[in-house]
Amino acid sequence: MPDMIFVVDVARCSACQKCEIACAVHNVKEMNAARARIAIFPRPSPEFRAGSARWGEARRALPVEGGRESPPLNEASGTPVTCLQCDDAGCVRVCQVGALQRSPTTGAIEIDHAHCVRCKMCVPACPFGNMTWDEPLRQVAKCDLCHGMPQCALACPTGALKYRPVSEVAMPAIGTACGGR
Amino acid sequence: MSHEPSGRVVKIEIDGRVVEARTGEFLLAVARRAGIDIPAICQHEAVDPAGNCRMCLVEITKASWDGWSRLVTACLYPTEQDLIVKTHSAPVIEARTVLCDLWLARCPDSAYVQKLAAEFGIEKTSYQPAAVPTDQCILCGLCIRVCEKLGPAAIYTVNRGGRKKVAGPFEGPPPDCIGCAACAEVCPTSCITVAERDGTRTIWDKEFQLLACTTCGRTLVTIEEARYFGRKGGLGESYYQLCDRCKRLQTAQQATKVAGLPLTVGGLGEASGRPFRSPGSLTTSR
Ligand code: SF4
Ligand code: SF4
Ligand code: SF4
Ligand code: FES
Numbered sequence: 001m002p003d004m005i006f007v008v009d010v011a012r013c014s015a016c017q018k019c020e021i022a023c024a025v026h027n028v029k030e031m032n033a034a035r036a037r038i039a040i041f042p043r044p045s046p047e048f049r050a051g052s053a054r055w056g057e058a059r060r061a062l063p064v065e066g067g068r069e070s071p072p073l074n075e076a077s078g079t080p081v082t083c084l085q086c087d088d089a090g091c092v093r094v095c096q097v098g099a100l101q102r103s104p105t106t107g108a109i110e111i112d113h114a115h116c117v118r119c120k121m122c123v124p125a126c127p128f129g130n131m132t133w134d135e136p137l138r139q140v141a142k143c144d145l146c147h148g149m150p151q152c153a154l155a156c157p158t159g160a161l162k163y164r165p166v167s168e169v170a171m172p173a174i175g176t177a178c179g180g181r
Numbered sequence: 182m183s184h185e186p187s188g189r190v191v192k193i194e195i196d197g198r199v200v201e202a203r204t205g206e207f208l209l210a211v212a213r214r215a216g217i218d219i220p221a222i223c224q225h226e227a228v229d230p231a232g233n234c235r236m237c238l239v240e241i242t243k244a245s246w247d248g249w250s251r252l253v254t255a256c257l258y259p260t261e262q263d264l265i266v267k268t269h270s271a272p273v274i275e276a277r278t279v280l281c282d283l284w285l286a287r288c289p290d291s292a293y294v295q296k297l298a299a300e301f302g303i304e305k306t307s308y309q310p311a312a313v314p315t316d317q318c319i320l321c322g323l324c325i326r327v328c329e330k331l332g333p334a335a336i337y338t339v340n341r342g343g344r345k346k347v348a349g350p351f352e353g354p355p356p357d358c359i360g361c362a363a364c365a366e367v368c369p370t371s372c373i374t375v376a377e378r379d380g381t382r383t384i385w386d387k388e389f390q391l392l393a394c395t396t397c398g399r400t401l402v403t404i405e406e407a408r409y410f411g412r413k414g415g416l417g418e419s420y421y422q423l424c425d426r427c428k429r430l431q432t433a434q435q436a437t438k439v440a441g442l443p444l445t446v447g448g449l450g451e452a453s454g455r456p457f458r459s460p461g462s463l464t465t466s467r
Contacts, residue, residue: 010436010437039429039433041429041430041433041434041437043433043437079433079434079436079437081429081432081433081436090414090416090420093414093415093416094410094411094413094414094416096330096331096332096410096413097227097228097327097330097331098227099227112226114225114226115226115227116227117225117227117327117330117331117363117366117367118362118363118366118367119331119361119362119363119366119402119406119410120361120401120402121361121402121406121407121410121411123401123402123425124392124401124402124407124420124421124424124425125410125411125414125416125420126425126428127420127428128428128429128432129423129424129425129426129427129428129429129430129431129432130425130429130432131425132425133401133425
């Protein structure tokens with residue numbers, strides 16, 4: 001049983017995207033958020049709602065990056081999306097060669113690229129979109145909690161992403177965490 | 182590798198180094214663990230070794246063998262007590278050189294084979310090159326074994342001798358092929374062609390419809406592959422409506438619906454999210 005847990009606090013994310021950069025630099029040695037294993041979806045902060053005049057103005061002034069319009073960072077917040085290391089994971093279920101295995105130390109599902117035959121089926125098998133295909137590497141890619149030192153959490157300045165001892169995290173009852181069993 | 186050595190721990194010698202291994206464990210795996218390099222072409226962790234390419238030949242002997250030694254394929258040779266292994270001795274290099282020479286005669290146009298042969302000092306084959314170079318396949322059989330492991334077992338070797346090749350039944354498009362292209366991905370010489378255009382993928386002369394994201398149209402796998410592996414993994418078809426990017430956006434939207442509440446994910450196996458629920462239900466509530 002791993003003794004650390006990755007915690008996401010959506011309300012604290014300021015959409016600064018430092019986590020995406022830290023992830024990409026660590027995993028693919030490139031400052032390219034599009035290749036990160038964590039994705040930040042900017043959303044307007046409560047005082048800066050979508051549809052308001054200021055929001056519309058800011059949006060029109062911004063370039064469209066990777067198909068999504070980013071609002072000014074200082075006035076936005078974001079929602080981080082990364083692998084949930086699912087208990088009964090879709091990606092693991094479809095892999096026919098056992099290339100996806102849970103690490104006993106971190107609890108993360110890791111890809112063994114020497115086993116992977118690149119059928120890419122684990123990508124559509126993830127219901128949350130957290131398994132990706134990294135074309136430059138020609139490999140499937142997912143968050144593996146950086147083998148126990150998640151770079152995103154280290155880079156996060158607001159505490160939206162944390163890697164904490166399980167004993168210190170007020171865990172909701174398992175039933176609640178999973179929306180009830 | 183699915184081969185699980187159950188034997189006892191013994192000491193063997195590889196290139197003068199004493200290495201621990203279990204009896205029954207294949208020599209290639211033992212050498213790799215010790216950081217000793219043995220070239221191996223038809224070996225892949227996803228499948229059992231088959232000893233087809235013979236590139237991994239090594240010389241083995243024992244003190245008790247009275248000077249006698251022999252060449253074996255390391256990927257398939259089980260460890261025994263007191264084995265002395267040489268991975269780069271003169272007979273080994275000689276054997277590997279002959280292999281490269283033969284491959285170069287069979288596949289003179291293969292960049293992979295040319296490069297490999299050059300490493301053994303061969304620029305031109307000393308054999309009669311194939312009159313009409315058939316294809317760039319060295320018949321290592323890795324594609325066949327991987328396809329079998331994945332389930333379809335759609336391809337095999339047909340014909341014999343010089344006309345031997347990998348193909349579907351009657352050399353036509355393989356009816357059981359699902360177009361996953363794993364065979365092409367693992368092929369050491371990259372000689373299996375995969376062509377993608379207008380939302381289709383053609384491999385082994387068979388055309389497949391690619392699965393397109395219902396929102397943005399991106400494609401990655403074939404519809405047949407998604408159905409086949411999805412069925413094997415027990416996933417419903419609703420899984421494949423969106424591509425990974427659009428699914429991440431959907432995940433973000435659903436998680437944000439309950440904005441202000443912490444979303445706890447990951448690291449706990451049992452305690453983390455269950456995949457077969459709507460992502461919204463993963464957001465914890467107090
Ligand atoms: S990649 Fe997807 S299916 Fe696999 S563990 Fe992560 S969230 Fe679950
Ligand atoms: S791409 Fe690799 S890890 Fe994913 S299902 Fe196929 S073999 Fe398994
Ligand atoms: S593409 Fe066809 S032949 Fe190749 S591994 Fe997949 S099912 Fe087998
Ligand atoms: S790797 Fe051993 S024979 Fe091919």
